[in-house]
Amino acid sequence: MRIGIIGAGAMAAALGGGWAAAGHEVVIGARSAESARELAGRITATLGDTSPRRGTGTHTTEMPGIAESEPTSPIAVRAAGIGAAIAGADIVLMAVPVSALTELLAEHGSALAGKVVIDCTNAFLPDDAAPEGVTAFVLSEDAVAERIAAGAPKAHVVKAFNLLAAEVWAGTDRIFDGARLAVPICGDNPDAIATVATLAEDLALQPFPAGGLHQARYLEATSVFTVGLWFSGADARAMLPPLSAAFAVADA
Numbered sequence: 001m002r003i004g005i006i007g008a009g010a011m012a013a014a015l016g017g018g019w020a021a022a023g024h025e026v027v028i029g030a031r032s033a034e035s036a037r038e039l040a041g042r043i044t045a046t047l048g049d050t051s052p053r054r055g056t057g058t059h060t061t062e063m064p065g066i067a068e069s070e071p072t073s074p075i076a077v078r079a080a081g082i083g084a085a086i087a088g089a090d091i092v093l094m095a096v097p098v099s100a101l102t103e104l105l106a107e108h109g110s111a112l113a114g115k116v117v118i119d120c121t122n123a124f125l126p127d128d129a130a131p132e133g134v135t136a137f138v139l140s141e142d143a144v145a146e147r148i149a150a151g152a153p154k155a156h157v158v159k160a161f162n163l164l165a166a167e168v169w170a171g172t173d174r175i176f177d178g179a180r181l182a183v184p185i186c187g188d189n190p191d192a193i194a195t196v197a198t199l200a201e202d203l204a205l206q207p208f209p210a211g212g213l214h215q216a217r218y219l220e221a222t223s224v225f226t227v228g229l230w231f232s233g234a235d236a237r238a239m240l241p242p243l244s245a246a247f248a249v250a251d252a
């Protein structure tokens with residue numbers, strides 16, 4: 001698949017690196033040509049690893065106006081401006097702060113028409129009202145994915161990959177307590193959901209279709225709540241029983 005990633009930070013590196021390793025054509029689109037080029041090069045440099053998720057061939061070409069090098073294999077990690085990264089992609093990952101979205105959507109919203117847009121953003125702010133000794137966060141807005149859909153009305157917006165840290169997405173450990181790590185996915189277009197599910201599987205993750213895009217606000221709220229627990233040192237995973245005990249008393 002042709003994936004354009006907007007942003008060249010931690011999430012772009014984690015997800016873009018995994019997808020490039022799985023053989024997808026990845027273009028890093030950033031407002032800074034230097035950042036885009038640096039990340040494209042960094043991902044390319046990892047692609048020779050022998051890890052099972054890593055591809056074998058690499059090449060780096062740069063978009064006109066940045067730099068150019070000849071392709072040497074079918075796997076491409078390229079650097080581009082934001083417009084070019086969107087134009088050449090079937091799937092666009094928004095890997096930018098929520099504060100960047102208004103400007104990005106005003107400039108590029110119409111160019112996203114017909115594309116699958118993956119929203120991995122989180123609108124976290126520190127919770128100033130948290131009791132002393134407790135680290136917690138609140139949301140600066142409560143429905144980012146729906147705002148992206150409103151700003152790019154012909155795009156197929158899917159919320160995914162916002163729940164866990166970039167380091168987790170970049171890692172290769174995928175089985176915890178015997179179960180594959182799952183990725184909740186919210187969206188309205190079945191084909192777009194299937195596409196994102198495939199991209200999750202390409203990272204050796206378990207896709208969990210989790211409802212329409214109107215459900216994404218709850219996934220965003222789950223993220224801010226859960227990350228707050230983790231920052232406070234609580235194992236958020238411990239508050240959830242397995243499915244078999246979710247509606248029953250297991251301690252009989």
Ligand SMILES: NC(=O)c1ccc[n+]([C@@H]2O[C@H](COP(=O)([O-])OP(=O)(O)OC[C@H]3O[C@@H](n4cnc5c(N)ncnc54)[C@H](OP(=O)(O)O)[C@@H]3O)[C@@H](O)[C@H]2O)c1
Binds near residue numbers: 095121122124166
């Ligand atoms: N990091 C995580 O663990 C994690 C986990 C889940 C979700 N998320 C969410 O994923 C998104 C990206 O997070 P990240 O950790 O990858 O952030 P990051 O490392 O800070 O990178 C953000 C990227 O966005 C670019 N950017 C910032 N403002 C922009 C603007 N106005 N227009 C265009 N590009 C802009 C930055 O470019 P410059 O370098 O030029 O500033 C940078 O390339 C955020 O919404 C975050 O909440 C992060």
